[in-house]
Amino acid sequence: xxxxxxxxxxxxxxxxxxxxxxxxxxxxxxxxxxxxxxxxxxxxxxxxxxxxxxxxxxxxxxxxxxxxxxxxxxxxxxxxxxxxxxxxxxxxxxxxxxxxxxxxxxxxxxxxxxxxxxxxxxxxxxxxxxxxxxxxxxxxxxxxxxxxxxxxxxxxxxxxxxxxxxxxxxxxxxxxxxxxxxxxxxxxxxxxxxxxxxxxxxxxxxxxxxxxxxxxxxxxxxxxxxxxxxxxxxxxxxxxxxxxxxxxxxxxxxxxxxxxxxxxxxxxxxxxxxxxxxxxxxxxxxxxxxxxxxxxxxxxxxxxxxxxxxxxxxx
Numbered sequence: 001x002x003x004x005x006x007x008x009x010x011x012x013x014x015x016x017x018x019x020x021x022x023x024x025x026x027x028x029x030x031x032x033x034x035x036x037x038x039x040x041x042x043x044x045x046x047x048x049x050x051x052x053x054x055x056x057x058x059x060x061x062x063x064x065x066x067x068x069x070x071x072x073x074x075x076x077x078x079x080x081x082x083x084x085x086x087x088x089x090x091x092x093x094x095x096x097x098x099x100x101x102x103x104x105x106x107x108x109x110x111x112x113x114x115x116x117x118x119x120x121x122x123x124x125x126x127x128x129x130x131x132x133x134x135x136x137x138x139x140x141x142x143x144x145x146x147x148x149x150x151x152x153x154x155x156x157x158x159x160x161x162x163x164x165x166x167x168x169x170x171x172x173x174x175x176x177x178x179x180x181x182x183x184x185x186x187x188x189x190x191x192x193x194x195x196x197x198x199x200x201x202x203x204x205x206x207x208x209x210x211x212x213x214x215x216x217x218x219x220x221x222x223x224x225x226x227x228x229x230x231x232x233x234x235x236x237x238x239x240x241x242x243x244x245x246x247x248x249x250x251x252x253x254x255x256x257x258x259x260x261x262x263x264x265x266x267x268x269x270x271x272x273x274x275x276x277x278x279x280x281x282x283x284x285x286x287x288x289x290x291x292x293x294x295x296x297x298x299x300x301x302x303x304x305x306x307x308x309x310x311x312x313x314x315x
Contacts (some may be wrong), residue, residue: 076110157222161217221246234253
């Protein structure tokens with residue numbers, strides 16, 4: 001009798017172990033970033049025809065509205081933008097790929113919550129980078145408020161984090177001064193002269209001087225304990241349940257579909273392509289190249305395709 005009981009217990013433990021090992025899920029997220037701040041820059045601009053504005057808005061929609069797939073198991077996940085075919089004449093050139101990277105897209109984001117590490121492959125300026133670093137520790141404030149997302153009961157959590165200087169979604173066009181709108185500086189006027197340094201040389205301004213970047217942003221997350229994994233979209237994690245929505249006040253990442261334990265399993269592993277760098281090294285590279293773009297274009301962007309050779313942030 002004892003042998004039978006032991007055999008049953010062994011089978012139950014073995015089955016539970018296999019279930020843990022085979023546990024896998026997939027979540028689809030729709031990411032949408034508000035473009036209201038940037039559309040205001042085009043209003044009343046006589047140099048932009050209705051056709052040009054339509055093209056600009058189509059490009060912006062492609063950059064600011066994306067679909068991502070998160071495949072996860074108990075320990076790790078991979079988060080990747082869903083590939084879509086480009087419409088004729090709308091190829092994803094180098095500038096568009098660069099902007100996509102700065103809008104949260106591009107590459108495969110691998111998170112290992114057990115090791116508290118992540119790996120993401122990115123293409124920038126024709127070069128492949130493999131960013132390897134430690135996961136950010138979020139100081140989540142758990143709240144009692146609940147809501148339903150896709151049939152799952154979700155709980156609210158918030159945190160405040162520093163705004164990334166290389167995430168285009170955090171950028172705000174610098175507001176034009178009211179005085180500048182009312183009165184244009186005349187030639188020879190002191191207001192019209194270039195800003196000088198103490199030694200009389202022209203003062204150089206950085207690309208980041210042409211935009212407003214908040215120091216901190218408040219993140220609101222909605223997670224469901226009904227899917228008890230420590231995962232979420234992008235680099236978000238650290239809650240007792242799958243994060244189904246992230247809202248930073250400008251970008252909303254909302255889960256639209258969840259599939260648990262599908263027959264076809266996905267290999268959840270980190271990419272190995274590219275030059276290995278830390279997150280800081282990668283960010284420094286982007287900022288340096290964006291500044292080079294600005295200098296090449298005389299400190300202006302005039303074709304509305306993105307920073308440097310793109311969208312103008314200054315007044």
